[in-house]
Amino acid sequence: MAVLSIRAVILVYSEPRVILFCAIFLANIPRQTAFIPVFSPTDVLSLTRGKCVVAMSRKFLEQKTRVGMDDADYRLLLNSADVAFTGEHGVAIGVGDFEHFVWPSGKRLETGEVHTEPTAVVFPRIKEDRTCLLTKTSEVGEPASIVYTGTVSVPEFVDFINHHCNTYRREDGSLTIEGLHRDALLEDFFKVEHLPHSVPISKMFEHGNHGGQNCLQDGSEVCHAGHSVHEGIEKFSDVPTCERVSLPSINRHTFFSEYLVRSKPVIITGAMDDWPAMSKWTTEYLREMYGNKSVHIKLTPKGEYEGIETASIWDSYQTFIIPQAVLKQLPYPDLVVVRPATLNIRFSEFLDIIKNVSAGKLTDVSAYLEYTSVSDYFTELEMDIAEMPFFKNTLQLKHLNIWLSDGNTLGKTHFDPFDNFLCQISGEKEVILFEPHSNERLYEAHIPEALLAYNASMRQFRRKTLLDSTSMVMSPLDIQRPNLERFPKFAEARPLLCTIEEGEVLFMPAFWWHEVQSRPSQTQHRNLAVNFWYDPFFIKEFPCPDCHLDVNPKYRHLL
Ligand SMILES: *[C@@H]1O[C@H](CO)[C@@H](O)[C@H](O)[C@H]1NC(C)=O
Ligand SMILES: *[C@@H]1O[C@H](CO)[C@@H](O)[C@H](O)[C@H]1NC(C)=O
Ligand SMILES: *[C@@H]1O[C@H](CO)[C@@H](O)[C@H](O)[C@H]1NC(C)=O
Numbered sequence: 001m002a003v004l005s006i007r008a009v010i011l012v013y014s015e016p017r018v019i020l021f022c023a024i025f026l027a028n029i030p031r032q033t034a035f036i037p038v039f040s041p042t043d044v045l046s047l048t049r050g051k052c053v054v055a056m057s058r059k060f061l062e063q064k065t066r067v068g069m070d071d072a073d074y075r076l077l078l079n080s081a082d083v084a085f086t087g088e089h090g091v092a093i094g095v096g097d098f099e100h101f102v103w104p105s106g107k108r109l110e111t112g113e114v115h116t117e118p119t120a121v122v123f124p125r126i127k128e129d130r131t132c133l134l135t136k137t138s139e140v141g142e143p144a145s146i147v148y149t150g151t152v153s154v155p156e157f158v159d160f161i162n163h164h165c166n167t168y169r170r171e172d173g174s175l176t177i178e179g180l181h182r183d184a185l186l187e188d189f190f191k192v193e194h195l196p197h198s199v200p201i202s203k204m205f206e207h208g209n210h211g212g213q214n215c216l217q218d219g220s221e222v223c224h225a226g227h228s229v230h231e232g233i234e235k236f237s238d239v240p241t242c243e244r245v246s247l248p249s250i251n252r253h254t255f256f257s258e259y260l261v262r263s264k265p266v267i268i269t270g271a272m273d274d275w276p277a278m279s280k281w282t283t284e285y286l287r288e289m290y291g292n293k294s295v296h297i298k299l300t301p302k303g304e305y306e307g308i309e310t311a312s313i314w315d316s317y318q319t320f321i322i323p324q325a326v327l328k329q330l331p332y333p334d335l336v337v338v339r340p341a342t343l344n345i346r347f348s349e350f351l352d353i354i355k356n357v358s359a360g361k362l363t364d365v366s367a368y369l370e371y372t373s374v375s376d377y378f379t380e381l382e383m384d385i386a387e388m389p390f391f392k393n394t395l396q397l398k399h400l401n402i403w404l405s406d407g408n409t410l411g412k413t414h415f416d417p418f419d420n421f422l423c424q425i426s427g428e429k430e431v432i433l434f435e436p437h438s439n440e441r442l443y444e445a446h447i448p449e450a451l452l453a454y455n456a457s458m459r460q461f462r463r464k465t466l467l468d469s470t471s472m473v474m475s476p477l478d479i480q481r482p483n484l485e486r487f488p489k490f491a492e493a494r495p496l497l498c499t500i501e502e503g504e505v506l507f508m509p510a511f512w513w514h515e516v517q518s519r520p521s522q523t524q525h526r527n528l529a530v531n532f533w534y535d536p537f538f539i540k541e542f543p544c545p546d547c548h549l550d551v552n553p554k555y556r557h558l559l
Contacts, residue, residue: 036082037094041103044123047092048143052165053123054081055096060119073152074119080154081161084169091165096121103142111147120148120157122164130541131472133326133446166553178559182551185559189549190264192435192494195240202491204235205482235480236432242498242506247271252390256558260394260419260537263509263549265433265498268388272423272503277384281425283351283526290378291348295369298340299454301461303366303405307412308476311336313463314450320466322448330470331445337471340368341454341461354406358525365459368409371401374530378402385530388421388505395419395534395555407520407527413442413475413513417542418533420508424500427520427527432479433496436511439545441493443477446470446543472543479515510536511549 039047039055047053056078078093085091098117101109111118123143146164150156158171168179175183192198247270259266272278298305311317311334327333350369356362374382387397398418407427415436422429434442449471453464477487484491500506502521508514518527537558538549551559 036078037092039092039094039096041101041109043094044096045104045142048123048126049128050125051090051092052125052161052167053143054085054091054093054120054161054165055098055123056081056094056120057118058095058097059099059117061095077120077152077154077157080171081157084158084171084173085161085165085167086173088165088167088169090125091161091167105142107142110142110145114147114149118147119152122146122148122161124164124166127541130544133329133470134323163556166556178556181559185261185551186549188262189435189437190262191437192240192433192496195496197238198240198494199238200491201479201482201493201495202484204239204495205484205491236430236495236497239432239495239497242267242433242496244269247273247389250390252394255388255390256394259507260509263436263512263538265496265509265512266507267498267500268505268507269503271388271505272385272425275385277381277425277530278503280384281381281528283355283524286378287348287351289380291346291351293347293377294344295347295350295372295377297343297345297350298368298370299343299461300338300340300366300368300452301364303409304338305340305368305370305409305411306414306471306474307338307410308335308447308474308478309338309450309463310334311448311450311466314466315462315464316466322468329446330448331443332447332476335447335476336450336466337447337474338463339449339451339467341452343367343454343456354404354526357406357408358520365454365461366406366409369402369404371399371403371531374400374402385423387532391421394558395537397532398535399533401531401533403527403529403531405518405527407518407525409516409518409527411514411516411518413477413479413515414471414473415511415513415542416473416533417510417536417539419510419536420506420534421532422500422506422508423530423532424502424504424506425528425530426502426524427518428499428501429506429527429529430517430519431498431500431506431508432515432517433498433508434479434493434513435496436509436513436540436549438492439547441489442475442513442545443487443490444543444545445476446472447474447476475513510538511540511542 038058039053044053044055056074060074061078078095082093085093098109098121103109109121123145126143148157148160150160154171158169161167162169162176168176168182170176242265244267247268250268258264314336322330322333350367353362353365353367357365357367381402382400447470449467449469450463451465451467453462454460455462477483477490479495482490498506520527535552535554537552537555539552540549541547
């Protein structure tokens with residue numbers, strides 16, 4: 001085997017994870033008053049931690065006469081907005097003194113291109129920063145400020161507020177058609193429990209077979225080495241499966257209304273039939289085209305990627321210190337997400353590794369080319385695949401990735417903040433899904449990370465480094481050996497099984513939890529897939545087990 005050397009790595013796409021050492025904001029929201037309040041910069045600062053703030057200029061309200069209009073117009077504008085947004089708890093309407101508006105930090109109000117004093121300004125809500133666990137209050141920033149440049153027209157002003165506060169109100173305070181549509185969608189998500197034979201986890205692990213509960217607690221090596229990635233998933237063979245539809249029967253409209261806006265997974269068949277990739281992308285072809293290309297690969301001992309382990313079995317456990325302020329916010333400080341070892345090697349060398357692994361010549365190592373950008377690394381390949389014809393120009397494409405391995409990999413349970421089309425080229429993938437509602441069941445949380453080290457010449461892995469970062473998308477529980485004493489709410493979760501074969505596409509809506517068991521193609525001894533990640537139709541704050549999906553403000557126009 002060639003000597004593999006570890007070099008500095010550049011992540012192509014890094015799933016959401018954070019550095020612990022950053023700031024968090026504390027909300028201090030004054031109570032709503034019955035009259036229209038005057039907002040000082042300090043008020044705006046604290047209000048925007050929870051609300052979208054709309055402030056009308058005091059000067060304009062007080063002005064007696066102006067060419068072609070009088071003060072009543074401005075007062076009407078203000079009062080109308082107040083009426084329109086009465087029922088909207090997330091919007092605070094008031095008056096601002098923009099002539100003397102200086103933030104406590106000393107900065108002046110940012111008015112962008114507008115050089116005169118603004119008539120009104122929207123300060124959008126500052127989302128709680130869920131990525132930072134260490135308080136550094138000195139770094140609290142000001143909200144954005146969006147200046148109203150429209151005319152003195154009530155519908156225009158209400159529209160402006162709707163747009164920037166992400167609300168859906170009409171002048172009389174009722175909901176717009178789009179607002180009604182949104183509310184209807186949020187009530188009508190697809191749920192696994194709607195399916196016949198849907199079964200909760202409690203029924204599947206009924207006989208006290210909680211498998212791994214002792215594994216994780218004593219964290220012994222024996223326990224970790226004792227299971228292979230190929231067992232376990234059989235437990236899920238009797239759960240409901242994904243709906244399958246064939247391409248000819250699906251069009252833009254049906255896909256949108258039956259799957260996308262219901263956040264419903266579905267397998268699409270026949271959508272890759274005319275892809276050149278299906279016959280062209282043999283391993284030999286890929287080697288010929290990209291053999292000398294340097295790629296960034298992941299390595300694990302047994303093909304399990306991003307599993308959970310006890311932190312105490314890691315080398316640096318005794319010396320690694322998490323600050324108290326951070327520790328307090330970690331619900332599972334005794335656990336870590338195991339990040340695979342990484343390596344930058346030539347693509348041909350990677351192909352040799354997976355070939356040798358498949359042939360049984362190389363054991364106790366698994367290599368994976370994961371979410372690697374097609375356009376950055378394998379540019380020409382983009383011509384051999386295509387976006388789903390019924391989905392083009394619907395949502396914004398963010399990433400197009402290729403996935404290649406020897407075929408025996410298990411990606412542990414996590415979610416991605418993207419709507420996903422996963423397209424299988426060689427081999428199959430069994431995907432176990434859990435819906436993104438009631439995420440207490442999957443214990444959504446910040447979980448500290450640890451990084452495996454691989455010594456290529458010795459062909460040895462080490463549980464080496466605990467990292468000062470957390471994962472925000474992994475579940476702390478092992479769905480195949482759940483510790484239901486520690487994670488009792490998982491008992492209520494209901495799995496959905498979606499297995500894709502060569503030529504099949506899985507539409508997986510954003511935030512659905514998934515565990516992916518790959519299997520090799522019998523003829524090509526590999527697993528090869530591409531996936532299209534879109535800015536999702538529904539978004540959700542995370543990690544936040546009780547936050548719910550909402551329509552992405554970016555796609556208001558699609559309602
Ligand atoms: C693969 O196996 C061949 C033959 O056993 C060997 O010559 C080669 O070095 C191996 N390559 C890797 C990357 O393991
Ligand atoms: C890779 O590079 C080597 C020299 O560095 C060259 O001999 C070989 O032909 C190249 N292979 C491919 C497939 O481009
Ligand atoms: C791999 O292990 C050997 C033997 O312990 C050691 O000499 C070598 O420096 C290690 N290599 C790396 C890259 O750590």
